[in-house]
Amino acid sequence: MISFIVRLRSRAHFTIRAKANRGVLLSRPDPRRRIALLIAGFVMLYVGVGARLVQYGLTDTLTAGAINVNQHTVASRPDILDRHGQLLATDINTVSLYAEPRKVIDADEVVEKLATVMPDLDWSETHRRLKSKSAFQWLRRQLTPRQQADILALGIPGIGFRPEKRRFYPGGPTAAHVVGHVNIDNLGLAGMERYIDQQGYADLRAAGLTNDTRMEPVRLSIDLRVQHIVRDVVQNAMTKYEAEAAGAVIVDAETGEVLAMASVPDYDPNQPSRTLADGSIDREYEKGWFNRVSNATFEMGSTFKGFTLAMGLDAGHITLSSVVDASRPIRMGGFTIRDFRGKNRPLTIPEVFQYSSNIGTAAVADRVGIDGHREFLTRLGLLSKMETEMPGVATPTQPRTWKKINSVTISFGHGVATTPLQTAVAAAALINGGNLINPTFLPRSKDAAAEIARAVVKDKTSNDMRFLYRWNGMNGSGRSAQVEGFDVGGKTGTADKVINGRYAKDINFNAFIAGFPMAKPRYVVLTFVDAPKTGENGGRTAASTAAPITKDIIARSAALLGVHPTFGTTDNPLQLVDY
Structure with missing residues (x-):
């Protein structure tokens, strides 16, 4: 094999010498052209990077950027209003904490750090999830902004946030059985929230046809004051x-x-279930x-x-x-x-x-x-x-x-x-x-x-x-x-x-x-x-x-419903006296 390569090089050398003897001039590459091409390439690269940075600067800041949000559409639910336009239910932006166990270096250290932000964290369950061989594990749904900021400050590898929607009911239990409530994934479980899903919203969401665009509100017949x-x-x-x-x-x-x-008894749709001190579900509360x-x-x-x-x-x-x-x-x-x-x-x-x-x-x-x-x-x-x-x-x-x-x-x-x-x-x-x-x-x-x-x-x-x-x-x-x-x-x-x-x-x-x-x-x-x-x-x-x-x-x-009181009749009017 080596001898074959040597023979090829020798032939090439003789060919070049022969061409030179016949007056054929072989041109060498111009170094200045090479430098110009390199300069142009670097200029184009930096222009692309700069344009991308400008684009990021002009784009609204994401709630959490630790995950590719384009792969996880954040679906909105329509607001629910009373007959006079008073707000009964709406969506608020929140984030949920997740882990990528394969990227977690020390599960024990992660649990200890997270417990400083979330004192009620279940150590054993969280440790089990972090030690699993899966690519994704939920750790806590719907964090507060303060919790998110504190966890970010910890700088834990393999931990991220996913933007989500959380349903909020300003009136609390006032109209709980009319409005109903949703689950952790923002799907209606009871009341008019479930009715909205039954009208096709749940099917659209399952098909991936919903997004974070505000939908037309649903107005109810109830009067919030009454x-x-x-x-x-x-x-x-x-x-x-x-x-x-x-x-x-x-x-x-x-x-x-x-x-x-x-x-009554009823419940607060913002907190449809409660956990007792021993970690069990409060069934008495759920009777509401x-x-x-x-x-x-x-x-x-x-x-x-x-x-x-x-x-x-x-x-x-x-x-x-x-x-x-x-x-x-x-x-x-x-x-x-x-x-x-x-x-x-x-x-x-x-x-x-x-x-x-x-x-x-x-x-x-x-x-x-x-x-x-x-x-x-x-x-x-x-x-x-x-x-x-x-x-x-x-x-x-x-x-x-x-x-x-x-x-x-x-x-x-x-x-x-x-x-x-x-x-x-x-x-x-x-x-x-x-x-x-x-x-x-x-x-x-x-x-x-x-x-x-x-x-x-x-x-x-x-x-x-x-x-x-x-x-x-x-x-x-x-x-x-x-x-x-x-x-x-x-x-x-x-x-x-x-x-x-x-x-x-x-x-x-x-x-x-x-x-x-x-x-x-x-x-x-x-x-x-x-x-x-x-x-x-x-x-x-x-x-x-x-x-x-x-x-x-x-x-x-009665007065709020537009019914005016009547005292006496036209045949026997009530005499009003001003003292």
């Missing part, structure tokens, strides 16, 4: 009456819009996720008597002047049905409502019949799952086979369990002219509501029911909810609570359904108290618990 009042009242009532839970909802009778909805207004069903007690009387009136089996015999208890199928503080005499229909007669409403249901009774409640939407945007709505329960005893007990609110929200919506249909309008948590105009409304009772029936609710509000159990000037009508419901399939005689589920102003109802309010131990003046019935809650809510929120 929502605060409702939540405050039911929170105080639960404490005052030593109850297991309490709740309330306000529905626009003309549009079906939900103006406010609160269920349960929304009893739309996600739970209850036997609504005597509030159902309004539906029973409306059924009889609409079918023509009774009129407001009809009389039913309530002089003696009803014995049926081994059960005895009697009145609580009964009058033991025949009652007119307004008296049946006023004195909350089980015997009287049972007699009305008997006149209609089992099939007619079931059809009427189905028509009002009380036996089927409610249609609305709120995820996780509970399905009502009813007997598999309706017998006469079922129809009788259901007539006064036992044997069928519905959600408080759909009970309020059905009551709205009885007093708004007879139109059933599915509830909505999004703004809806009267014209839009008219397009989806379904006539479920006659206009005359609705007029009669307005009279009955107003009559009971003035003369019956509704007096505890009466607010001067706002013409409140309503009906109480005190039901024995069902526990493990049996009625507990000493534990109540109390509810009150109200409408105002009854001359032309605009709003329906439903309040409930679950298992109160006490009430106003020592009572435990709905008149002593749920009705006073309704009174407080209306007194504080």
Whole structure:
């Protein structure tokens, strides 16, 4: 091989000498040209570097530049606003801490340094992640800016930050069950946050089609001012009456819009879960996720008597002047049905409502019949799952086979369990002219509501029911909810609570359904108290618990809802005197 190379060099040498002898001149490279090319190359290199530096200088500073953010799109969620534009939920920029275990030199030293910034750091778990052979490990999600700065100052190799979005709820628990919350990855888990994902946002995000561009906000039907009042009242009532839970909802009778909805105990969506000192999850706190207004069903007690009387009136089996015999208890199928503080005499229909007669409403249901009774409640939407945007709505329960005893007990609110929200919506249909309008948590105009409304009772029936609710509000159990000037009508419901399939005689589920102003109802309010131990003046019935809650809510929120008080009439005006 060596000899072959030597021969080639010799041939080349002889060839050059031969060409030179023939007068062919061989030119040598010019050193000045080489230098010029080198200078031009360096100039171009420095120009490129300088241009890149200028570009970086003009670009907004990234929240964290320790990772290629182009590979990890930071997706934004739309802001959530109330009906007046008040902010309910928004995104804020944050960072999360991660490690690249393969680049970590000393895992023990890293854990010790990180613990100086994050005292609650799990040493063993963090050490395990740092010692793993993986390329990526999360260490802590959603750090504060101070934590990020302190960790950067430590200068730990193999540690970086990834920019993320964190959901922030300015009102805290005020509208927790309406707005809902998201998980650590900013995906909706409950309430309207989950509804937003169900409208296609989650699919777009999964497909990588979302980015950090601000999206159009989602406006809700609730009024944040009224929502605060409702939540405050039911929170105080639960404490005052030593109850297991309490709740309330306000529905626009003309549009079906939900103006406010609160269920306590609740939670702070900024901190949907809590960790105890021993590191376990606080399950008692997570019970606050349960929304009893739309996600739970209850036997609504005597509030159902309004539906029973409306059924009889609409079918023509009774009129407001009809009389039913309530002089003696009803014995049926081994059960005895009697009145609580009964009058033991025949009652007119307004008296049946006023004195909350089980015997009287049972007699009305008997006149209609089992099939007619079931059809009427189905028509009002009380036996089927409610249609609305709120995820996780509970399905009502009813007997598999309706017998006469079922129809009788259901007539006064036992044997069928519905959600408080759909009970309020059905009551709205009885007093708004007879139109059933599915509830909505999004703004809806009267014209839009008219397009989806379904006539479920006659206009005359609705007029009669307005009279009955107003009559009971003035003369019956509704007096505890009466607010001067706002013409409140309503009906109480005190039901024995069902526990493990049996009625507990000493534990109540109390509810009150109200409408105002009854001359032309605009709003329906439903309040409930679950298992109160006490009430106003020592009572435990709905008149002593749920009705006073309704009174407080209306007194504080009616003006905000645009309802003006009325004192006196044009025939007998109230004389105002200035002292």
